[in-house]
Amino acid sequence: MLIMQKNLPGRAARIAGERSDRRDGRDAGLESKEAEGPVSRPARPGSNQRDMKRDASELNAIRARSGGEPLRQTVALPHPVRFFEIRFESIGGLGAHAAGQVLAAAAVLRMGLNGAHFSSYGSEKKGSLVRxxxxxxxxxRPLRTSAPVEVPDGIVVFHAALLRSPATMAGLRQDGTLIYNGPPGFHPEELAALPRTARAIRVDALGIAVKxxxxxxxxxxxxxxxAFPFLNSEDVxxxxxxxxxxxxxxxxxxxxxxxxxxxxxFEVxxxxGRAEGDLPIARAEAVWGYETQPAGGIIPEPGNTAWNDLSTSRTGWLPVLDRAKxxxxxxxxxxxxxxxxxxxxGEDGGKFERELMGVDYRYCKGxxxxxxxxxxxxxxxxxxxxGLADRLRVPLFPGLIG
Structure with missing residues (x-):
């Protein structure tokens, strides 16, 4: 969550990101009620709702008390009648949270916009999915919602393997932009699911970062x-x-x-795409509830981890076996x-009774x-x-998952 902290005179405001653990239904409807005036909701015990977001008037009041110059909006949003929204899709360790934090800081403190930023990720941090x-x-225009971005103008994909999941591109507007990390010549077939009028931009982010x-x-x-020129690159x-x-x-x-x-x-x-209009929103439905879950919270599906796909946890490197060595x-x-x-x-009469045949990269996190x-x-x-992992992969469960 974007938090503006009051500092000493002459020092810039700093922005901190706070993990948003809140996913209740009340947040989703706040934006639709903006025309009706301020929306109030009860604060959580020990929390300060006023500190979650600050609009331009609040920041200017703080800066005036400390002798600073007032913030002025220096850029024009492409759609002044609604918010401009971006969603970063990544895995932990590639810097999606920091990227959102930096972008929001530049927009609020340097471009004079109102902005909010927060991230969602699991307890594993590095290697787990991050949004x-x-x-x-x-x-x-004050921001009165902290709901996740479901209908983004832009989606930035940090790991190309995430494109396999339909949820990655879910909700993209028909005139939206998808930016994905991939080497030259990499054009995955999943891009066909984009709207016809959307842009796809490929950039070799990992290759450039390594160099x-x-x-x-x-x-x-x-x-x-x-991709979005209204975002002042020097400010960012x-x-x-x-x-x-x-x-x-x-x-x-x-x-x-x-x-x-x-x-x-980058390549535009x-x-x-082949889809018409905005892509549908993906909302996960709870499979079990307190009335329907099995007694004791057990998982009545033994061996279900065989269906896991951990390939998205890799960050550009994998182990390759040379059987001769x-x-x-x-x-x-x-x-x-x-x-x-x-x-x-092993081979009949050979030196080894059991031999290493290879790696099933479906389960390899790198x-x-x-x-x-x-x-x-x-x-x-x-x-x-x-294609390297698919070409070298040796299935661990060939009769179950080819």
Whole structure:
């Protein structure tokens, strides 16, 4: 949640992100009631609802008391009658939360807009699914909702594997923009699910980030500013530099290089979608409730973890097996947290009774512990390119999941 903190005179306001654990139905209807005037709702015990968001008038009052100049709106939103909304789809560790925080900070403190930002993620943090939401409005229009962004103008996908899930592109407006991280020439078939009039923008965020010693979020922020010119790129870059100047000053220059490359080195594709109008909103329905759940909260489906797909947890690297070097010692199997290594019977009369056949990348998170522990170098770290995992994959459950 976007929080504006009052600071000492002459110092810039700082923005902090707070995980939004609240997902009740009351939030979803707030935006539709804006024309009826202020909406009130009870605050949670120990919480301060006024601190969740600050509009331009509140910030200007704070700045006036500290002797600062008032904020003035310096940009015009593309749709002045409604909010401009962006949704970041990512996995933990790629910087989606920080990207949303930086974008909202730049919009509020440098462009004079009203803005809100919050993220949703699981307890695993790194490697788990992350959604970050940014909602922007004109200075004279307060933000009275903290509901998730369901009908975004833009969607930024940090990991290409997330495109396999229909929920990633759900709700995109017919004139919206999808920005996704992918190497040159990578045009997944899932893009056909986009609206006909939507744009798809590909940028090699991971490749650029590796070369510039930065992170994918800096690259994607640059591409986002290029895709939506009303977002002043210099303001966003200043906010990005300010965000990391205190904690990681050595990363400021690298982030700037990555940002500027992201703003220029991208590919725009139009007309790749086949859908008509806005994409439908995806809302998860509860399968079990307190009246219908099994007694004791048990899961009456043994072996259901076989259907899990952990491939989205990889961040650009995977282990590749060279069987000619493998001595089938099993050390890699001892350290693998997800049991994704596939073993089979050795050759008749051969040296080994059981042999390592390969890796089922469906269950591989790319932690590379097997590579670190391999005594012969049979398992090596390799950059993941489109189709590599599918080509090298050895199914762990061939009769169940091919």
């Amino acid at each position: 970050s939401f940014v909602r922007l409005g004109p200075a004279g 510039e010693a930065s992170r994918p979020n800096a690259v994607l922020l640059g591409t986002l500013c290029a 870059l200043e906010a990005l530099s300010e965000e990391f100047a205190g904690r990681h000053p050595e990363a400021v220059a690298a982030n700037e290089r990555a940002f500027r490359r992201g703003a220029t080195e 594709r139009e007309g790749v 493998c001595i089938h010692c099993g050390v890699c199997d001892l350290v693998c947290p997800d049991l994704c290594l596939v073993w089979g019977d 932690c590379l512990r097997c590579v670190e522990s391999c005594p012969t170098g049979a398992l090596a770290k390799e950059a993941e390119s489109p």
